[in-house]
C-alpha cells in the first residue's frame with residue numbers, strides 16, 4: 133500500500149500481447165479456451181496473484197508463469213484461472229437415471245464381489261463425487277462394492293473436496309433422507325456439515341489434467357461423469373478428450389456429459405441412450421435404445 137492507502141499493484145493492466153501469450157499457454161497446457169472477451173476476467177483473477185507476489189506488472193508475472201521453472205506458481209495460476217461452479221445433485225435427471233436404470237443394470241452384469249467404479253472427471257470441490265457416492269450407496273446397498281474416483285486440475289478444489297466440509301445451504305439439494313444418513317453437522321459450527329467418514333472413504337481424489345495422453349487408471353470405469361468441463365474447450369479438444377475417456381470406459385459403461393455439451397457430429401465410438409448420456413458402441417454414432425432421464 134502507498135502512503136495514501138491506495139494499492140499500487142491494483143492499477144496494473146494485462147496488455148493484449150500478454151493476454152495472448154497467457155491464453156495460448158492455458159489452451160495448450162490445459163485445454164481451456166480463453167477468447168479475447170475473457171481478457172478482463174483473467175486480469176481480475178490474476179491481479180490477486182500479483183498482489184500476493186508483490187509484483188508490479190503482468191509482464192513480470194507472465195515471464196514467471198511461462199518460465200520452465202514456474203513450479204509452485206503454476207499451481208496457483210491454475211487455481212486462479214479455473215471456473216469451479218458446481219452443486220450437489222446438479223442436473224438431477226442424471227442421478228435418477230443412474231439409480232433407477234443404469235446401476236441395477238450394471239450390478240446385474242457384474243460378478244459377485246466385483247467393484248463398480250465411477251469417475252468424476254473435473255470434480256471441482258467434491259459435490260459431484262459425493263453425490264455419486266450417496267446415490268451408489270443408496271441404490272446398491274451393501275450388496276455391491278463400489279469406488280468413486282474424483283479428479284481435477286486444481287489443487288485448491290481437491291483440498292476442499294477431500295476435507296468434505298460444506299455450508300448448510302450448499303447441501304440443501306441433497307434429499308433429507310440422504311442428508312441424515314451421510315452428512316454430519318459440525319459441533320463447533322451448526323452452519324457447517326461434513327460428509328461422513330464412511331462415504332469419504334468411498335471417494336479417492338487425485339490431481340489429473342484431462343489433456344494428458346495417459347490418465348494412468350489401472351482399470352476401466354463403469355460410468356464416467358465429465359460434466360461442465362468440456363464447455364471450456366474448443367470442439368477439437370473436446371473430441372480428443374472424449375475419445376480418451378472412451379478408452380477408459382468399460383464396454384458396457386456409460387458416459388455423462390453436461391446438459392450444454394454435445395458430441396453431435398463428432399466421430400466417436402458412442403451411442404446416445406438419453407440426453408447427454410452415452411454408452412460405447414462399435415459403430416460410431418449408432419443409436420441404442422433410448423431411455424428417459
Ligand SMILES: C[S@@+](CC[C@H](N)C(=O)[O-])C[C@H]1O[C@@H](n2cnc3c(N)ncnc32)[C@H](O)[C@@H]1O
Nearest residue numbers: 162214216217218254256285341342359360361
Ligand atoms: C465448472 S466445474 C464442473 C464441476 C462438476 N463436474 C459439475 O458439473 O458440477 C469444471 C471443473 O473442471 C476442471 N478442469 C478444467 N480443465 C480441466 C482439465 N484440463 N483437466 C481436469 N480438470 C479440468 C476445473 O478445475 C473445474 O473444477
